[in-house]
Amino acid sequence: MQTLAMDPTRNRLMPRLLIGVAALLTLLIVVAPLVYIFARAFGEGWKVYAANLMHPATVHAIWLTSIVALIVVPINVAFGIAAAWAVARFRFPGRSILVTAIEIPFSISPIIAGICYLLLYGRQGILGPWMQANDLQVMFALPGIVLVTMFVTAPFVAREVLPLMQAQGSEQEQAALTLGASGWQMFARVTLPNIRWALLYGAVLCTARAVGEFGGVSVVSGNIRGQTNTLPLHVELLFNDLNATGAFAAASVLTLLALVALVIKAVLEGRRGA
Amino acid sequence: MTIAISSLTKRFDQTAVLRGIDLTINDGELVALLGPSGSGKTTLLKIIAGLDWPDAGGLVVNGQDWLPLPAQKRRIGFVFQHYALFPHMTVRDNIAFGLTVRPKSERPSKTAIAAKVDDLLGLLQIPHLADRFPAQLSGGQRQRVALGRALAIEPAVLLLDEPFGALDAAIRRDLRAWLREVHQATGSTTLFVTHDQEEAFELADRVVVMGEGRIEQIGSADQIHDHPASPFVARFMGAVVELPVTLRAGRAEAAGLDARMLERRAMADGPAQLFLRPDAIALDADPASPWILSHKASNGAMIRATLRRADGTEVPVDLLRHSAPDLSLGTAYRLRPLTGAVFPLDGVAQNDAPRPLPILKEKRQ
Numbered sequence: 001m002q003t004l005a006m007d008p009t010r011n012r013l014m015p016r017l018l019i020g021v022a023a024l025l026t027l028l029i030v031v032a033p034l035v036y037i038f039a040r041a042f043g044e045g046w047k048v049y050a051a052n053l054m055h056p057a058t059v060h061a062i063w064l065t066s067i068v069a070l071i072v073v074p075i076n077v078a079f080g081i082a083a084a085w086a087v088a089r090f091r092f093p094g095r096s097i098l099v100t101a102i103e104i105p106f107s108i109s110p111i112i113a114g115i116c117y118l119l120l121y122g123r124q125g126i127l128g129p130w131m132q133a134n135d136l137q138v139m140f141a142l143p144g145i146v147l148v149t150m151f152v153t154a155p156f157v158a159r160e161v162l163p164l165m166q167a168q169g170s171e172q173e174q175a176a177l178t179l180g181a182s183g184w185q186m187f188a189r190v191t192l193p194n195i196r197w198a199l200l201y202g203a204v205l206c207t208a209r210a211v212g213e214f215g216g217v218s219v220v221s222g223n224i225r226g227q228t229n230t231l232p233l234h235v236e237l238l239f240n241d242l243n244a245t246g247a248f249a250a251a252s253v254l255t256l257l258a259l260v261a262l263v264i265k266a267v268l269e270g271r272r273g274a
Numbered sequence: 275m276t277i278a279i280s281s282l283t284k285r286f287d288q289t290a291v292l293r294g295i296d297l298t299i300n301d302g303e304l305v306a307l308l309g310p311s312g313s314g315k316t317t318l319l320k321i322i323a324g325l326d327w328p329d330a331g332g333l334v335v336n337g338q339d340w341l342p343l344p345a346q347k348r349r350i351g352f353v354f355q356h357y358a359l360f361p362h363m364t365v366r367d368n369i370a371f372g373l374t375v376r377p378k379s380e381r382p383s384k385t386a387i388a389a390k391v392d393d394l395l396g397l398l399q400i401p402h403l404a405d406r407f408p409a410q411l412s413g414g415q416r417q418r419v420a421l422g423r424a425l426a427i428e429p430a431v432l433l434l435d436e437p438f439g440a441l442d443a444a445i446r447r448d449l450r451a452w453l454r455e456v457h458q459a460t461g462s463t464t465l466f467v468t469h470d471q472e473e474a475f476e477l478a479d480r481v482v483v484m485g486e487g488r489i490e491q492i493g494s495a496d497q498i499h500d501h502p503a504s505p506f507v508a509r510f511m512g513a514v515v516e517l518p519v520t521l522r523a524g525r526a527e528a529a530g531l532d533a534r535m536l537e538r539r540a541m542a543d544g545p546a547q548l549f550l551r552p553d554a555i556a557l558d559a560d561p562a563s564p565w566i567l568s569h570k571a572s573n574g575a576m577i578r579a580t581l582r583r584a585d586g587t588e589v590p591v592d593l594l595r596h597s598a599p600d601l602s603l604g605t606a607y608r609l610r611p612l613t614g615a616v617f618p619l620d621g622v623a624q625n626d627a628p629r630p631l632p633i634l635k636e637k638r639q
Contacts, residue, residue, distance in 0.1 A: 174323075176375070177324075178350055179372035179424075180347075188358055189360075
C-alpha cells in the first residue's frame with residue numbers, strides 16, 4: 001500500500017484526457033453522421049420513409065446494386081482463392097508481378113479505373129467501333145458497372161487468404177495427396193476448411209466495398225435513372241434533385257448494409273482468432 | 275515392396291541436392307537415412323513419396339516405374355515432421371481420411387472404416403483420444419495420430435521425415451521402441467529420415483549415411499562405427515581427432531602413436547590422415563612420447579583427458595573412470611587407438627570440396 005504513491009498509473013490525468021479526445025472524435029466523425037442519416041431519413045415520418053424507399057427508381061437502384069454484388073463477389077472469391085493458391089503454393093516466372101498486380105486496385109483511384117474502361121470500351125474508345133459493329137454495349141450498362149466494381153474489389157479476398165495460406169504451408173495438402181485424395185478432394189476437405197474464416201471475412205469486405213463503390217461506377221454508369229443507377233449514385237442524384245429525405249432514405253439502406261457487414265466482420269474476426 | 279533407386283539427381287537452381295543416389299531397399303526392411311541437414315535426405319524421401327521430382331534417375335518399386343505415378347497412386351504412408359494433421363477434423367476423422375477419399379467403388383463401408391480406425395487407435399494406444407481435435411493433443415500423441423493416418427491406407431511403403439525430431443528425449447525413446455513394434459506388426463517397408471545417430475542405429479536394420487547429396491556409406495551400426503567409408507562419415511560419427519600419420523606397410527606411424535591394434539590397410543606408403551574417436555583411444559605412459567597430459571576432468575563415469583603436443587595440437591581422450599590408469603598431469607603418454615580409420619591425404623582434401631561425379635562407395639581402400 002505504501003508503494004501506491006510511486007505507482008506511475010496513479011496520475012490518471014493524461015490517460016483520461018487521451019481517451020476523452022478519442023471518444024469525442026469518434027462521436028464527431030462516426031456516430032453523429034450515422035445518427036444524422038437515420039434522423040433525416042425518418043425526419044418526415046415512417047410513411048414518407050417507406051414511400052421514398054418504394055419509389056421505382058430507388059427500388060431499381062437497390063436491385064441493380066444487389067445484382068452487381070451478386071455477380072462480382074463470387075467472381076472475386078474465385079479469383080482471390082486462385083491467386084492466393086498460385087502465389088502461396090508455386091514458384092513461377094512473374095510470380096512477384098502477380099503479387100503486385102493483386103494490390104494495384106488499392107493504389108489506383110477508382111475514377112482512373114473508370115476512365116480507363118471508358119477509353120477502352122467507350123464509343124470513342126479503342127474497342128468502341130468494333131463493339132458497336134457487333135452490337136455489344138459495355139459502357140453505360142450493367143457490364144461496365146460490373147467490370148469497374150470487379151476491378152476495385154479484386155484484392156480483398158486474395159489479401160485475406162494469401163497470408164494465411166503462406167503461413168500454413170502445403171504440408172497438410174501434401175499429406176492429403178499421399179493419402180490418395182484427388183486434387184478436388186484435397187481442396188474441398190483440407191484447403192477450404194483451413195481458409196474458410198479468412199475467405200468469408202474477405203468476401204464480407206468485398207461485398208461492402210462492391211455495394212458502396214461510387215467513383216469508378218459514376219464514370220461508366222452514365223447515371224441513367226431506373227437503368228444504370230446504383231444505390232450510391234442514386235443517393236447523389238436524389239441529393240442533387242434537392243430531395244434530401246429521399247437521399248437519406250436511400251443512404252440509410254447503404255448504411256444498414258455497412259452495419260450488417262461490420263457485425264459479420266466482427267463475428268468472423270473472433271472466429272478466425274479461435 | 276522392393277524399392278530400387280538408381281542414379282537419382284536433383285538440383286534446386288544452382289544447388290545440387292542429390293548427386294546420384296543408388297540405393298536398394300528390400301521388402302519389409304526398416305532403413306534409416308542419416309545425415310546432417312542439407313544432405314538431401316528429406317528430398318530423397320519426398321521423391322519416393324511423389325511430392326518432389328528428380329531431374330534424372332530411376333525409381334522402381336516392385337518392378338514398376340514410380341516416377342510417372344502421382345503421389346495419390348503410389349499408396350505410400352508419409353509421416354511429416356510437424357505431423358500435418360488436419361486441424362478441423364477429429365482424431366478419428368484424421369485417421370479415416372485416406373479411406374474416405376477413395377472413389378465409391380473402392381471405398382469400404384462406413385462400419386468397415388470405423389472398425390479399421392478402432393483397430394488403429396488400439397495399435398496406437400490412443401483409443402481415448404478418438405474424438406479430440408489435434409490442437410488438444412500433445413506432440414507425442416499427434417505423432418501417433420499422424421502415423422495412424424498413414425497406416426490406415428495400408429501403405430506399400432512407409433516414409434517418415436524426422437518422425438521424432440520435434441519431441442523431447444524421453445518421449446522420443448518411447449516412440450522409437452513403439453515404432454519398431456509397429457513395423458514388426460505391419461511388416462511394411464519403412465524408410466525414415468533422421469539426423470540423430472542413436473535413433474538411426476537403434477531403430478534401423480540398415481543405416482544409409484548421406485552427406486551433400488551423396489550416399490557416403492550403407493551399413494549396420496558396428497560397420498559404420500568401426501569402418502567409416504570416408505572422412506565425412508568418420509567425422510559425422512564423432513571421430514574428431516585427426517592426426518597426420520605416415521603409412522608404412524599398411525600401418526599408421528607417428529611419434530607417440532601405437533597403432534598396432536588397428537588393422538593393416540591395403541594402401542600405398544606415404545602421408546595419410548588418421549581419424550579417431552576420443553572414446554576409442556587408450557593411453558600408455560611413455561617418456562618418449564610428445565603427448566603431455568595437460569588437463570583431466572571427470573563426470574563420474576568418464577574421465578576426459580586432454581593431451582597436448584609442443585606445437586599446440588590437442589587430443590581429447592575419453593576413458594572409463596573405473597578402468598582408466600592413474601593419470602598424472604604433465605606426464606607423457608602414448609596414444610593407442612582401439613579403432614580408427616585411415617584415409618589418404620588427397621582423399622581427405624577431395625572430400626571437403628564437392629565432387630563433380632557421384633562416388634561409388636566400393637572404391638574405398
